[in-house]
Amino acid sequence: MLWASLVLVPVALAAALFGMGDVSVFLLSVLALAPLAWVIGESTEQVGEYTGPAIAGLLNASFGNAPELMVALFAVDSGLFEVVRGSLSGSVISNLLLVLGFSLFVGGRGRIDRRSAYGALGMVALAGLLFAVPALAYGPSASERLTALGVAVAAVLLAIYLVVTAWSVVRERRRHRESGTASQADWSLPRALVTLGLATLTTVAVTEVLINSIESFADASGLSDFFVSAVIVAIAGNAAEHGGAVVIAARGGVQLASEIALQSASQVAVGLIPAVVLLSLLIRPLPVFFSWVEYLGLAIAVAVPALMLLRGRSSRWKGTGMVASYAVVVVVFYVAS
Template sequence: MARRILWASLAVAPATWILDAVAHPGKVTLFVLSALSLIPLAWLIGEATEHAGEHTGARIGGLLNASFGNAPEVIIALIAIADNLPDVVRGSLAGSVVSNILLVLGAAMIVGPDHSQLQRRSLLAQLGLVAAAVVLLLIPSIPGFHGDPNRHSLALLSIVPAIALLALYLFVTILGIRRRERDEEPGNPGWSMRASLLALGLATAATAVTSEILVHSLQDFAKAAGLSQFFIAFVIVAVVGNAAEHGGAVVIANRGKMKLATQIAITSSAQVGLFVVPVVLLLSFAFAHPLTLAFRPVELIAMGAAAVFVGFVIRDGHSRRWE
């Protein structure tokens, strides 16, 4: 049922484009429609990536997942950089880390079976990676507490932690792929490779167009709703960019597969911190105003505290609905 709804809701994206081109509705309407459009598009990217990976094996599949699995967050961030909205970019990235850890994991524990056994060691390792990312982000963030956090010198300084984060991500990913190749049994591919790549390309292109509408209407939506840009970026944009992944983890938890659901939630956070953040930073140098990784104290505290809190919750390797 959920898949049928997602397939049908893919029509919202082209409807939004046509409405924007022909009817020119208000920015608030466009923001809401584009945000809703991104949910099924993110799901389709995930589906296409998974099916393509079934044809390529663990190595290329892992690369595809890293490259396209986070496409919505990367595209939204790059469009915001092009519009010179660095606070929106950093807010949405920090919000993605926090929402995956707290919102998704919490929802999974509520709908999933109580006292389920979890992969404690793996989850704590992923949380450790999130904590390591926060520590590395202090390098450009602390100088950014004073003066202009978007000055060019901080953008250059941000390259150092970005490269370190990518190196750490590659190291962890290679280890994971080798382990997966050793343990994984070959499955039966669902979609053909051509269909998977076609869906992946179309969904990514549609996400780019829709994200542009979302970002361009963000400021007007914030004013109309009486909300700060930080709240919009940290909460709404972050949740929308990860909505399909969030929903998937909750559905999996509801089926009793708590190990997988919790892995999706926490691994997704680590992937944003170690892969999406540095990739966005490095790609931003193609624009007039490169991004700096000078996160605000509230963003750093939120990411670090979320990792520590969840580590405490899962300390004994079991999920508890009312921890």
């Protein structure tokens, strides 16, 4: 049924191409992302049989964050800086609370790699602290100095991310090799990687269509640009990745699903946001200034999983607590906007 439902992908793209109503395009795009989520989840699970869950989670995060990078750069080109910042900060928060929470709720009891989890949470916290430096130093009005210091912070964070990621990959490869676990994969590694790449490219196209239709939807609904970018765009841009993590968790892969959510949040905070800041220099320099409500949401998104995963175990009630925390953040965002 899921393979057959992939027909919704060309239908959604055709609907956008031939100018169907924005509401119809939006609904078709959301439906088209569901089977793509399953394909990304399936291929990542197969890759995980060869590499171990930590590297598989990193791969899924990398492929899953590709649509967000494209959306951010398109928005930078249009000068929609608030949308860029809101969607990226909202992506980190939704990964740590919504995706991780749903994964734990669906997967139930299981073990979580505490070392990897707290490493990812620590990276997100570090990014939040360093990006607060430009705002505290110059304030939101000093755009040139704010941008210059933001670029320096972005370069430092990106270098840290690349070094830590390289070290983690080497460590996890060694651990997986020493464990001697036999591969239970149904697909070959090349097939899994090619499928993951093709599904990601298709997701980029569908996500762009979805984002374009969301803007009209937001105008019709009367929601603010900040709320739309921090909540709706952030969730839509991550829809396939979110669904993939939940699918994996439902099959009993709680550890891999948690790695996907945590690695994705870490990658956005320490890798994607700095990359967007640096690439924006080639398009239109992006001032890095997040609002107090975004920092509040980020603090909640780091603190709640840190407390819930203290013992390295997952459960349904912990997942429920994370999803409830995300609902609180969404309400705060709505009131603040």
